[in-house]
Amino acid sequence: MLANALDFLIRNLAEFFILVLLIRFYLQAGRVSFKHPVGQFVLALTNWIVLPVRRVVPPWRNLDTASLLLAWVCAFLMHLILLAITPWPFIFGSPLSIVALVLAAALELFKMSLYLLFAATIGQALMSWIAPYNPMMPVLEGITGPFLRPLRRMIPTVGGIDITPLILILIIQLLLGVVVASLEPYILQNVRIAT
Template sequence: MFVEALQFLLRSVGGFLILVFLARFYLQAFQTSFRHPLGQFVLALTNWAVLPVRRVLPPLRGYDTASFALAGFTALLMHMLLLAITPWPFVFIAPLSLLALALVAALELFKMSLYLLFAAVLGQAVLSWIAPYNPLMPLLNTLTAPFLRPLRRVIPPVGGIDITPLLLLLAIQLVLSVFVAHLETAILQHVSMAG
């Protein structure tokens, strides 16, 4: 019971930190304004770690490498701690274990990126119905447009309603529930076998 509570705490705190570091990375990558309260919230939560790391890892071609590196480090540390408290016998320094941990951390970043996209698309869809002039809409439009625009070129509105957000949400759910979940399990099984 104690192990489950510790796993829950590690996943909750680690997942939240990964999400805010990735949110900062994507907000800057898509050149969205940090003047919105959501942008200010992300900055306030991440400045303590990003600003010192940025002295060592400066932005590369406009991308906030410090935020992305911190998200990756947090994912790696979270999975190392989660594996350390499991009863599986394995050796962290084995080459196969290190590779598997790096792959799981990369998969975690991909998964959390999909969660962020899912939340942005869902938020945009809901706000377009109930509050289309909400100040959050331009920020969400900037984040979702690169993914919705190609779909809108192929799929016309049905009865005057844009169904591309729904299709994108279904695609994200499919990737998360089928491909990501199975791949994560397969990689973690290799970690346990490496020990």
């Protein structure tokens, strides 16, 4: 019972922090202003750790590599701790276990990025109908734009309606439901157990 509560707490806190770091990464990559309340919230939650790490890990082009690295480290530690609190005697020092944890952390970033893109796409689609001039629109467009623009070049509007958000949502669901759902348990099964 206690292990389940700890698992829930650790997973949710870690995933929240990973998500905030990824939002920071994608907002900077999309050149979205951090003057928006969402940007200010993200900076307030992450500056304490991103700014010191940025001195060691500088940005590459327009990408905030410090935020991305910290999100990966957080995902790595989350998986390490979650496996450590299980009753199974995992061998974390084996090369295969380390590789499995490295890949699990990378897959976690991919999964959380898909969740973020999914939420931003739905939010943008709804706001484009309800409140197209909402101050949140530039933030959402900064996240979804790099994915919707190529789709818009390939898929024409249908009856004057842009269906690319629907196509993007279907692609995200396919990736989450097939790729991530099958890879995640496979990767974690490769963490070695003492025999």
